Amino acid sequence: MKPGWRISFRKDRLLFFVIPVLVAAFFLVVKLRTRFFVGQNDFWSLLFYARHLSWSEKASLYNGFYPIGYALLLRFFPYSYVIQLASLTNALFAGLLGASVFGLVWSTRRLGASIFALLLTVLFPLAFQYSTYLVPDIGSAALTAWAVFLLFKSELDNDHPSHSTNWQYGLAGIALGAASLWRSHAIISSLAIIVVYGLIHRMPFRRGYAILLVAFFIVAGIQPIVNLISGHGAFETAQKFNLYKTFYGIDWRTPPSVETIQDFSVFRALMESPHSFISIYFGRLIKLVVYAFVPLLGFFLVSGKAKKRFAIFATLVIVLYALPVAAGGSPRSPLPLVGIFFGMLGLILASLFRVAQSHKNRWLAVVIPAAMGILVILLIGFWAKEDLRFVRKSASTQISLQAIQRILTNxxxxxxxxMFTDRYDIYLPNVIPYYPRIAGGWDQDWLWGYKEEYPPLPVQDSLDTFLGACVAQGIRFLVLSPDAGRLNDSFLYLYESEVEWRGTDARLVFVKKVGPLKVFEVLLTPE
Structure with missing residues (x-):
C-alpha cells in the first residue's frame, strides 16, 4: 500500500471517530437546553417494559409493539439516571447516523458535499426531534445507515474502488439485525436492503452475501427466540392494533381490548369499507414513496456504475419499505430511510460539484456550485429555524413540568x-417513576404486569366513585387540562369552576394553575 493511501485511510478513520462525537456533543447541548425534556410518551411504556423484564417471569419478556433490544439496554441503566443515560445513548446514535451519511458521501472525496449531507441529516426536523426524544427510532435509523455505509463504502470509493470485505458484510448484517431488535419498522427496511443489495449485485451465492445473511439472522433471530420463551408465537406482534387503528381510529382513553384486536379481520374490514382504506393507505404511501424521487432523479444525475447502482438500490428499498409500512401510518416510519435518502442526496451534490468544476467555462464552474451551495444553505437555515422553535417549545414545556413538580412535592x-392526569405528555422530571397515572393508553392490555400494578381507574363513572378509587390506590393529586371533559363531564366542570368538591370518601381542592393546567389535591373527607 502506498504511503498516500495509508494517510488517507487514517484520515477517514479519524473523521469517522470525530464526527459522531461532535454530533453527539451537539445533541447533548440541545438536551441541556431543554433540561432533558423527554417528549415522546412512548418512552414511559418502554421504561415500564424494561423495568419489569425478568427471566423468572418469562411472560414479561414479550412486548408486541417493541422488540426487546432497546428495553434490554434500559434495563441496565440506573433508574435515577435513566433519562440522562437514554439521552446520551440517542445522542451517540445520532452521531453514528451523521457519520454514516458523511462517510458514504466522503467516499467521493468531495468535502463540501459530505458536510452538506451531514448537516442536512442532523438538522432534518424529523431526525432532529427523534434524536432528542428517548424512544428507539433514531437508534434503528443509525444502525440501518451504518449498515448501508459498510455495504457501499468500498465500491463508491473514488480513489480505490473495491468490493466489500467479509468483515464489512458481517458488521452490516449485525447492524441490520440490531436495528430490527431496536424498532419493528427496521425489520422491513433491513429485509428490503438485504434483498435489493443481493439482486443489484447478482450475488445470492457469494460468500460475502452469505455472511451478511447469517449475521443478520443470528442477531434478528433473538426476537423470535424471546417470543417463544415468553409463551408467544415466534413472529407474533401486536401490529394488528395499528391496522385496526387505520380502519376504525382509536380513542386512547378507551382503547380496544386484546380480544377486540384478536378478533379483528383485515379482510372483513377491507370488504366493509374498501374506499376508505384505499384513500387512507395511498395518502400514507405517497408520503413515504416521495422519498424515492431523490434517488430516482439521482440515477440520471450521478456518473459511474457504482453511484447509479446505489441510486437503483435506494429507490427500490424505499418503495419496498413503503408498501407494507404505509398500512400502519406511524408518523416516525420515514426514519429508517433517512440514511439512504441523505446519502443519495449527498452523492448527487458531489456529482454536480464535480461536473461543474470540470466544465470548460470557468464562470459556470464557479456559479453552478455556488448556486447549489446557496440552495442547500437556505434549506439548512429553514430546518435550523424549525429545530430551534422545537427546542424552545421543549424547554418551555419542561419548565412548566418542573413548576408542577415543585407544587406537588411541596x-x-x-x-x-x-398523581393522575388526563394528558399523556405530562410527567414529573425528577420524581420516580416519573410518569403519573393516566386513563386508557395501550399499556393496560399490552404491557405485562401493568394492569396488576396500576388497576384501571373508573374515569367514566361518577366523580365520587373515581375519587374513592384514587384514595384506595394512593392518588393524592389531579392535574387537569382543558381537554379533561373527554374523560367525563364532571372533570370539565372541575377544571372550569375550580370549586372545592366533596364526596363520600374524599374532597377535591383546587391548588394552583400552571399555564393551561390546573392542580387539584385529593383530601380525605373527615368522618
Missing part, C-alpha cells in the same frame, strides 16, 4: 404514582 408528593 405539598407532600413523594412518587409520580400519587
Amino acid at each position: 405539598r407532600g408528593l413523594r412518587s409520580a404514582d400519587q
Whole structure:
C-alpha cells in the first residue's frame, strides 16, 4: 500500500471517530437546553417494559409493539439516571447516523458535499426531534445507515474502488439485525436492503452475501427466540392494533381490548369499507414513496456504475419499505430511510460539484456550485429555524413540568404514582417513576404486569366513585387540562369552576394553575 493511501485511510478513520462525537456533543447541548425534556410518551411504556423484564417471569419478556433490544439496554441503566443515560445513548446514535451519511458521501472525496449531507441529516426536523426524544427510532435509523455505509463504502470509493470485505458484510448484517431488535419498522427496511443489495449485485451465492445473511439472522433471530420463551408465537406482534387503528381510529382513553384486536379481520374490514382504506393507505404511501424521487432523479444525475447502482438500490428499498409500512401510518416510519435518502442526496451534490468544476467555462464552474451551495444553505437555515422553535417549545414545556413538580412535592408528593392526569405528555422530571397515572393508553392490555400494578381507574363513572378509587390506590393529586371533559363531564366542570368538591370518601381542592393546567389535591373527607 502506498504511503498516500495509508494517510488517507487514517484520515477517514479519524473523521469517522470525530464526527459522531461532535454530533453527539451537539445533541447533548440541545438536551441541556431543554433540561432533558423527554417528549415522546412512548418512552414511559418502554421504561415500564424494561423495568419489569425478568427471566423468572418469562411472560414479561414479550412486548408486541417493541422488540426487546432497546428495553434490554434500559434495563441496565440506573433508574435515577435513566433519562440522562437514554439521552446520551440517542445522542451517540445520532452521531453514528451523521457519520454514516458523511462517510458514504466522503467516499467521493468531495468535502463540501459530505458536510452538506451531514448537516442536512442532523438538522432534518424529523431526525432532529427523534434524536432528542428517548424512544428507539433514531437508534434503528443509525444502525440501518451504518449498515448501508459498510455495504457501499468500498465500491463508491473514488480513489480505490473495491468490493466489500467479509468483515464489512458481517458488521452490516449485525447492524441490520440490531436495528430490527431496536424498532419493528427496521425489520422491513433491513429485509428490503438485504434483498435489493443481493439482486443489484447478482450475488445470492457469494460468500460475502452469505455472511451478511447469517449475521443478520443470528442477531434478528433473538426476537423470535424471546417470543417463544415468553409463551408467544415466534413472529407474533401486536401490529394488528395499528391496522385496526387505520380502519376504525382509536380513542386512547378507551382503547380496544386484546380480544377486540384478536378478533379483528383485515379482510372483513377491507370488504366493509374498501374506499376508505384505499384513500387512507395511498395518502400514507405517497408520503413515504416521495422519498424515492431523490434517488430516482439521482440515477440520471450521478456518473459511474457504482453511484447509479446505489441510486437503483435506494429507490427500490424505499418503495419496498413503503408498501407494507404505509398500512400502519406511524408518523416516525420515514426514519429508517433517512440514511439512504441523505446519502443519495449527498452523492448527487458531489456529482454536480464535480461536473461543474470540470466544465470548460470557468464562470459556470464557479456559479453552478455556488448556486447549489446557496440552495442547500437556505434549506439548512429553514430546518435550523424549525429545530430551534422545537427546542424552545421543549424547554418551555419542561419548565412548566418542573413548576408542577415543585407544587406537588411541596405539598407532600413523594412518587409520580400519587398523581393522575388526563394528558399523556405530562410527567414529573425528577420524581420516580416519573410518569403519573393516566386513563386508557395501550399499556393496560399490552404491557405485562401493568394492569396488576396500576388497576384501571373508573374515569367514566361518577366523580365520587373515581375519587374513592384514587384514595384506595394512593392518588393524592389531579392535574387537569382543558381537554379533561373527554374523560367525563364532571372533570370539565372541575377544571372550569375550580370549586372545592366533596364526596363520600374524599374532597377535591383546587391548588394552583400552571399555564393551561390546573392542580387539584385529593383530601380525605373527615368522618
